[in-house]
Amino acid sequence: MNKEIQERKKFTSEVNVLLLEKMYLIAAKEGRQFQAVLEEAFDLYIRSKINFFPRQIVTAHFKASIERNKKLGELLAK
Numbered sequence: 001m002n003k004e005i006q007e008r009k010k011f012t013s014e015v016n017v018l019l020l021e022k023m024y025l026i027a028a029k030e031g032r033q034f035q036a037v038l039e040e041a042f043d044l045y046i047r048s049k050i051n052f053f054p055r056q057i058v059t060a061h062f063k064a065s066i067e068r069n070k071k072l073g074e075l076l077a078k
Contacts, residue, residue, distance in 0.1 A: 027037040066073065 023037055024034055025042070027034040030037070
């Protein structure tokens with residue numbers, strides 16, 4: 001998430017009470033403002049939905065690396 005100061009907009013919504021309490025607890029435990037924790041949660045959720053995390057590519061590279069280094073892995077396992 002871009003950490004620069006950005007325009008802010010207030011909004012209202014409803015949320016499960018337990019989820020809200022957990023968010024407040026996280027903010028308090030980390031010594032952060034609730035707003036910062038909420039924005040981080042929004043950011044992570046949005047990134048996961050727009051495939052920001054290249055899981056398939058990473059997995060493919062990992063598998064290829066394992067295959068390329070199979071002999072080394074076997075030697076290290078001994």
